[in-house]
Ligand SMILES: Nc1ncnc2c1ncn2[C@@H]1O[C@H](COP(=O)(O)OP(=O)(O)O)[C@@H](O)[C@H]1O
């Protein structure tokens with residue numbers, strides 16, 4: 001402006017503030033649009049970020065350099081059931097041979113874990129607990145990261161000697177062995193008696209096929225085959241129903257994430273060749289992670305569009321009020337022009353006025369946007385993450401809206417002919 | 426040909442035409458005259474004769490369609506909008522028939538407006554506004570809003586505001602048009618005082634007894650100069666003028 005000093009603008013900022021204060025009710029109602037616009041941007045981003053971080057965390061827990069191959073029971077027509085008199089035996093799933101083939105043919109494999117999972121009842125004296133028994137190899141504990149609380153995990157020796165030993169998760173242990181010295185206790189699982197050799201921590205909140213459940217018992221794979229055989233027979237109302245599954249799961253641990261994509265394709269083709277039925281499934285956490293991140297971006301764009309519309313509505317509300325204000329203040333504009341205010345100063349005056357509205361609305365909106373996620377987390381335990389960038393973004397947008405939607409009314413005000421404006425009543 | 430040093434205003438064949446539909450309205454149709462520093466002029470004439478049009482041009486709110494208008498030695502006819510604004514801010518003070526105070530601002534704030542645009546710091550502004558209000562006898566009403574004042578009081582505040590930028594020329598369009606005769610006399614006495622202090626005053630009126638206060642007279646008719654009657658400027662500048670507004 002005339003003197004080029006920022007201090008010169010201060011009286012106009014004060015003018016804007018007093019204008020807003022003078023029309024408190026109107027200003028408040030006008031600002032609501034901005035308040036809810038900015039508030040919803042920040043709050044929605046926080047909720048979205050919380051949700052996606054949660055699922056990304058749970059996928060990361062599976063390990064982004066792992067590939068999980070799982071046995072899946074095919075639909076009944078495809079089941080190769082061996083017809084028996086009173087019941088059926090479903091034979092499907094992954095085989096030891098599959099694991100060996102993967103290890104032989106797929107490049108970049110660091111280690112491989114075989115596991116069979118069954119539901120069995122564990123007993124200690126009077127107490128009993130239905131638990132998931134994971135028959136596996138020592139590598140499991142290297143790949144599925146679960147901190148050891150007491151004792152030790154399974155060893156190669158246990159595997160070679162088919163030892164009757166088991167590792168329990170702490171939840172299972174508490175329900176079965178509370179109040180006793182845990183490691184060293186003996187428990188009965190189905191027909192076998194096992195010595196508890198170690199306790200590992202429960203991992204919580206695995207949503208995407210985490211190899212995890214409330215109460216797990218880990219025993220050597222060889223011991224499981226020795227004791228339980230290869231068929232898992234269940235009794236049901238109609239008679240006997242059984243299924244024979246050699247391995248429930250093969251976890252392939254790659255040397256690095258760069259091998260994962262090619263390896264998953266290689267595993268797919270190896271399995272396809274030897275399985276006529278689709279009785280397996282390949283889960284790639286890395287792909288899930290990528291997909292979740294992609295979804296997050298899509299989500300953010302959709303969210304941005306919705307929030308953008310609400311901000312736009314807020315901006316239009318402000319513009320509407322400012323246009324009304326220009327008409328209402330035509331005489332004042334004429335007076336100021338006659339006194340010697342340049343057009344640009346009239347623009348500045350009205351722009352500052354809108355910016356005061358939109359910035360104040362923006363600040364209140366930011367407070368709202370921070371408060372809502374806090375309340376959501378407090379009452380629903382849903383994680384929310386308010387990211388600093390979203391605050392800066394929402395605030396910047398509110399300033400931008402003030403300028404964009406304030407410019408037109410301000411220019412209209414400045415373009416008024418002073419003589420006409422003075423005549424206005 | 427630039428005007429001499431003591432000339433504040435010089436019009437040379439000024440025309441102002443409005444195009445209304447197909448018709449050209451000749452609000453001013455070739456007017457020339459000169460106003461010297463310290464003069465006190467009345468512009469007279471019947472309604473529609475072009476008085477307000479003339480005052481708007483003199484006040485840099487409007488530009489002539491043709492002709493030259495020299496204000497303080499500069500030709501206003503060639504100026505852009507910003508330059509006109511700057512001229513109004515620095516050299517001119519307006520007093521209107523309908524007072525034209527900003528209704529949301531107090532007496533003090535109204536007087537401060539021109540000083541704000543001049544970039545005078547707040548503290549100094551407030552002090553000078555107070556002094557000006559006292560000068561027009563409104564020192565006791567600084568925090569009042571225009572709506573709380575009588576017509577005469579509002580016009581006093583308007584005069585104080587017109588003086589706030591210490592203008593060379595004060596332009597008044599029917600300043601007593603909305604006032605009763607007793608109040609009109611008080612306002613005219615204030616102009617008389619300003620004249621005594623050396624201000625150049627140009628007053629538009631259609632009332633002969635108000636025009637009596639002025640020392641020189643222009644009469645317009647149909648946008649043309651009907652008569653011009655100039656009396657020499659009496660120089661009796663008071664010390665207040667020199668120290669107070671230098
Ligand atoms: N903006 C305008 N557009 C068209 N005609 C105008 C305009 N302003 C003034 N006029 C005309 O110019 C003439 C002079 O007007 P004005 O200067 O207001 O006269 P006065 O003040 O002496 O009554 C009138 O005929 C009026 O109708």
Ligand SMILES: [Mg+2]
Pocket residue numbers: 476477
């Ligand atoms: Mg008139």
